[in-house]
Amino acid sequence: MTIITQVEARDIRFPTSRQLDGSDAMNEAPDYSAAYVILHTDQSDDLTGHGLTFTIGRGNDICVAAINAMASRLEGRHLEDITANMGQFWREMTSGDSQLRWLGPEKGVIHLAASAMINAVWDLWAKREGKPIWKLLVDMSPEQLVSCLDFRFVTDALTPQEAIAMLKHMAPGKEAREAEMRANGYPAYTTSAGWLGYDEDKVRRLCREALDDGWEHFKQKVGGNLEEDRRRAAIIRDEIGEQRTLMMDANQVWDVDETIANMRDLAEFNPHWIEEPTSPDDILGHAEIRNRLFDSGIGVATGEHCHNRVMFKQFMQAGAIDYCQLDAARLGGLNEVIMVLLLAAKFDIPVCPHGGGVGLCEYTQHVSMFDYIAVSGSLEGRLLEYVDHLHDHFIDPVRIRRGHYLLPEAPGYSITMKAASLDDHTYPTGREWQ
């Protein structure tokens, strides 16, 4: 038995705003940050579970405070008691304390904090089992996997019985798909060339470097000034050619009609999708955009700010999105991520998770590998996002080869940061902030 002896929460921030890395139309100067959780245990081999939720700077301390407010729900518990009933554990963490639930429910700071803690439990479990997360999931029976989920508020779209049937249906090809992932990796796109705060020469140079590295799919930020969006789109198209993929991402700055007008204008650059055109809460607005842009061939993508399974369920029921961009640190941890994968499979919507920030690529490689091997069984329309920042701070960072993520092999969720990185970037006392 493994006892969780202590929940340690740390405020970790990287000063990315100094180079305008990650700048977009809504988020002009983010400092990529993590409310970081370490679950200490009584095990002699220094076994610890790690998890984080991603923020962009100020307010990271508020997430840390929320984690501390929930720490007593984990401290003193046996890992094996938790993992024996993961679905019930998830319900407890997100709804078990009705006083804390009031602050969401299942959204905002309190859900972000729960996400970090729940993911830390999964990391601990996978390390205890000696498997990477994707493999821990792949090796579960359909019944085991479904027992990890909470179907509250989704049974009108997906029942446990349907989920089990879907997983059983996909079971036969699992070994072949696992071998394929090990051989080829998972296809990805890069966002690293197209940040809004980069000047045009830098965009051109980064496109060339990315092409040299084998990238086939590129994303640019839009939504600042339409003329500048056009100019940067022209540069990227000029560099990558007509055959490669260009996505656009407006980071929520437009209204519905504004989106239609602007994307009709940008359609000549043949964007594959428009991402986050408007409020992340606007399911019906996205549906309207999708309908009205249908003839232009531009898909609609959203999800990095979609806060829970109930919202994703509706985005799918309403026919509002072509691509589901779930965020592994904003949804309530891996349990809710798996639920969204199942919903997406049922509605036949490709999942292209939100990457970037700090640690999101490390998380989502597991999510998409698992999705391919055991849930959707398809790569059609699927691409993992890649952003080339901050990977050096992780013990088991993502590995990219010619535009593909390689299968992670180390036990856990790949989210454990180096001790020195944690110390240097602790806010406000770490060396980077002095």
Place this chain on the structure above:
Amino acid sequence: MTIITQVEARDIRFPTSRQLDGSDAMNEAPDYSAAYVILHTDQSDDLTGHGLTFTIGRGNDICVAAINAMASRLEGRHLEDITANMGQFWREMTSGDSQLRWLGPEKGVIHLAASAMINAVWDLWAKREGKPIWKLLVDMSPEQLVSCLDFRFVTDALTPQEAIAMLKHMAPGKEAREAEMRANGYPAYTTSAGWLGYDEDKVRRLCREALDDGWEHFKQKVGGNLEEDRRRAAIIRDEIGEQRTLMMDANQVWDVDETIANMRDLAEFNPHWIEEPTSPDDILGHAEIRNRLFDSGIGVATGEHCHNRVMFKQFMQAGAIDYCQLDAARLGGLNEVIMVLLLAAKFDIPVCPHGGGVGLCEYTQHVSMFDYIAVSGSLEGRLLEYVDHLHDHFIDPVRIRRGHYLLPEAPGYSITMKAASLDDHTYPTGREWQ
């Protein structure tokens, strides 16, 4: 000119769980709490602005931390600069700091904190003008009022021009409706008899007392055990008769199909509405419930956990609700509340705000009085919620007569608590918590 010199945030909690006041199927033992804001000024007459957001206990400190994180956005500013451009101020408070916005956006802890601060500014403004909030709003021209709002993400449903036209259309009868409110008050219903944690004798006794006090409309909590729900409904119907109104409130505990089944079972008690049957995020789920319960005559009500105007816009666009129960402390302050009133008027949906907690009745009397006098011009289907807890702690508490709220007359938003109440209920150092 009035300078806001200091933002003081206080963690105020009332031990209501000791008597199970406020208990329901989701929230079994709330301690009604307020993250309470005092805006100190440089004025010699001790002018201060007060605002609060409502929570139910644990986590109230997290809201206080969020208020402190935003305090610098108000400190040192001139009230008159803010009120000259209230719409822009609202955008600044909710989206101006993109790092903090990431924690929502416009939802959860960060939006609750913004709500308290924004309402404190309105309170300060109204006190400076020597008017109660409803009157400050009623006396504005349509153009002034609309300039207080941020139409981002709602223009597909309502434009500023339409809003001005609607307000102009209602202008002629304003004086008569104001006189009517002063004479008759605003009709209300009581939730005080029907808490889930009260035993049956207490429910019966409280119904009789409420009838003696002139109440015509009653709400009970459901969603615990169906047989107990039926028994309590029978008791209430037995006491209030067939002609008076009985509402039911499930506080989010059911799924969609479960709601249909349970409400068909409870239909024999002729409930006026089912409130919060399922997840507060489930717009399409509420629409499904409303459609399938249509033949039973049971209306669908929700809104106390609806976090912003974008969600309410969709509840209305989707035909998902019969009654809009906006919460004056969960929406981003009065600006967003007014936007929802305008949307509701456009979609012809009655607004019956969420009362109870601590201070919500004090807030919402202003909201509904303003709605009647200047926005909807109608009382049809409208009832203010009343809960008889904690009013003694306010300097200008609500006044109820024969099931009606009387028009508040003191300057401000009626949300200023007595200094002794604040001190006694400060958590964890106040006298009540020792």
